[in-house]
Amino acid sequence: MQLSVRKLSKRYKTGDGVSGINIDIEKGELVTLLGPSGCGKTTVLRSIGGFLEPDSGDILIEGKSVIQLPPEKRPTSMVFQSYNLWSHMSVYDNLAFGLKIRKKPKAEIRAAVDDVLKLVRLSGFEKKYPAELSGGQQQRVALARSLLLNPAVLLLDEPFSALDAKLRHEMREELREIQMKTGLTMVFVTHDQEEALSLSDRIIVMNHGHIEQIAEPHKIYDEPASLYVASFIGKMNFLEGVAEEEGIRIGGLRLPNERKERGPVTAAVRPEDVQIDSMAAGEDRKDKEDRLTGRIKQVMILGHYAEVTVELNGFGIIRAFQSKEAVQQLHAGQEVGVSMTKWTVFPNNQTN
Numbered sequence: 491m492q493l494s495v496r497k498l499s500k501r502y503k504t505g506d507g508v509s510g511i512n513i514d515i516e517k518g519e520l521v522t523l524l525g526p527s528g529c530g531k532t533t534v535l536r537s538i539g540g541f542l543e544p545d546s547g548d549i550l551i552e553g554k555s556v557i558q559l560p561p562e563k564r565p566t567s568m569v570f571q572s573y574n575l576w577s578h579m580s581v582y583d584n585l586a587f588g589l590k591i592r593k594k595p596k597a598e599i600r601a602a603v604d605d606v607l608k609l610v611r612l613s614g615f616e617k618k619y620p621a622e623l624s625g626g627q628q629q630r631v632a633l634a635r636s637l638l639l640n641p642a643v644l645l646l647d648e649p650f651s652a653l654d655a656k657l658r659h660e661m662r663e664e665l666r667e668i669q670m671k672t673g674l675t676m677v678f679v680t681h682d683q684e685e686a687l688s689l690s691d692r693i694i695v696m697n698h699g700h701i702e703q704i705a706e707p708h709k710i711y712d713e714p715a716s717l718y719v720a721s722f723i724g725k726m727n728f729l730e731g732v733a734e735e736e737g738i739r740i741g742g743l744r745l746p747n748e749r750k751e752r753g754p755v756t757a758a759v760r761p762e763d764v765q766i767d768s769m770a771a772g773e774d775r776k777d778k779e780d781r782l783t784g785r786i787k788q789v790m791i792l793g794h795y796a797e798v799t800v801e802l803n804g805f806g807i808i809r810a811f812q813s814k815e816a817v818q819q820l821h822a823g824q825e826v827g828v829s830m831t832k833w834t835v836f837p838n839n840q841t842n
């Protein structure tokens with residue numbers, strides 16, 4: 491294992507912090523710590539980098555404990571949100587600094603700086619000063635500086651959050667490319683779910699100082715481990731029901747259910763897994779085993795697809811993504827049948 495975090499706990503005087511954090515990351519993986527502000531992502535990242543002393547637990551890199559080592563002795567390097575470049579030094583000197591301290595020969599330093607500038611697409615920028623660069627370019631220099639140290643684990647603390655949306659998008663793609671070219675192991679902190687879903691080999695979803703789920707992006711999206719993950723990632727509908735022997739009952743609707751627990755449950759359904767059907771004239775308007783009924787509130791065309799909002803009879807609002815073609819038959823005020831092709835069931839007594 492390239493990085494192992496074992497039973498890491500840190501409690502601040504305020505009572506906030508993290509507890510019982512266990513993470514294993516393989517060589518070459520890009521893993522994201524994702525969660526809302528204050529959930530403990532930075533606390534975990536800083537503990538890995540050695541900028542923060544945890545109360546208990548261990549950090550192993552390439553099998554060796556680094557918990558006693560100061561940041562500069564750890565085989566890690568951190569890229570911060572705020573770039574942290576030296577303003578009085580040129581790009582070249584900013585990059586060469588770490589290697590000069592390590593007493594590398596001049597020619598070797600020049601070659602390494604040239605290579606890394608190519609990698610971050612900044613060849614020709616050697617003589618510029620940070621103030622002459624855009625935010626995105628400064629962050630590329632900061633990233634290049636970390637890459638030059640060839641860390642066993644590269645730590646990135648919301649590195650793109652100060653950049654505008656378009657640039658953030660580009661930087662994600664570039665980081666992914668760099669990771670594939672270098673095979674570096676990376677731990678990336680973000681509160682932006684889209685960033686996490688698009689960048690990561692695996693995502694660690696955090697909530698209130700603990701881990702809710704560690705899984706590949708598609709699994710986090712398709713098989714959320716808790717109601718918290720289900721509501722935090724992407725758009726989701728929630729329907730209250732009861733788990734019985736024959737399945738989940740939501741009014742007249744029955745959803746097959748493999749879980750053993752009985753009692754009140756919440757079914758989480760993605761908008762793309764909801765099907766809206768117009769009803770034939772004279773058709774029975776009641777719920778059936780395979781569908782609920784409701785009235786369309788709104789049909790919103792969103793480019794190549796549409797979002798249809800339906801007020802269900804007795805079960806609140808449900809949102810469905812439908813193709814542009816499918817919604818040609820649908821309009822506000824229309825009575826419709828609503829069925830589901832996929833859902834996840836959570837017991838209501840889940841404690842989070």
Ligand SMILES: Nc1ncnc2c1ncn2[C@@H]1O[C@H](COP(=O)(O)OP(=O)(O)OP(=O)(O)O)[C@@H](O)[C@H]1O
Nearest residue numbers: 502503504506507526527528529530531532533681
């Ligand atoms: N030095 C500190 N002293 C007291 N409390 C702290 C300290 N640092 C962090 N905290 C608290 O610990 C909790 C976790 O903080 P942390 O910075 O790890 O969260 P985060 O998920 O990284 O949040 P953000 O996205 O806002 O950076 C928060 O409630 C925060 O207020």
